[in-house]
Amino acid sequence: MSHPICIRLVGGSYTGEGRVEVKYHDAWGTVCDDGIIDTNAKSCLSRVGMWHGAIQKQSAPFGQGTGSIVLDDVSCTGTEKSIASCQHNGFTITNCNHSEDVGVVCFSVRLIGESTSNGTVIVKLGNTEGSVCDDNWDNDDASVVCGMLGYNGTTAQTVSNARFGEFSGQMWMDGVNCGDSESALAKCTFNGFGKNDCSHSEDAGVICYCSNLPYRVY
Structure with missing residues (x-):
């Protein structure tokens, strides 16, 4: 028999991040980080309106919860509409303590300014978009961005000083390494999210390459 379950994020500084808490039998509890991977986080967050992707954070990064640990050894494929639909040990069956409470960050990237493979890096935290400062920005950072965009096996080049245009609004990241x-x-x-000493004239960008040639989509 399936049980209705509600999900919330607690303890984050911004909407879209926090400790995962689930409501089971009218009481809020937590989820153990055993077995939790990013696909599990994505399935979890489909129930709190964060459809665009997520990463997991282990070892109670947003503080320890109280009450029961509701789920343990969660294993998702990434297609489930709720974390409760994923494989797990059974409700409240766990060998964890609250120092293992899992957290998630709803996070995605896109490029603006030229094409889907060349542009200013825009990150989305929760429901808010912002840019990345080019301080310490290097090709390793660009490679991670290109990988998130699906350009696996490519090389990447950094672009600085808002070459593909300045973003307006939030700047989310600085000192990326x-x-x-x-x-x-x-x-x-x-x-840390929102912690920077930059202006948008320092917005970072990337060029994603395929077979050592710029791969451009028009």
């Missing part, structure tokens, strides 16, 4: 293993820009080291 990616290695060679991150699958999403939000997993790289940076100053």
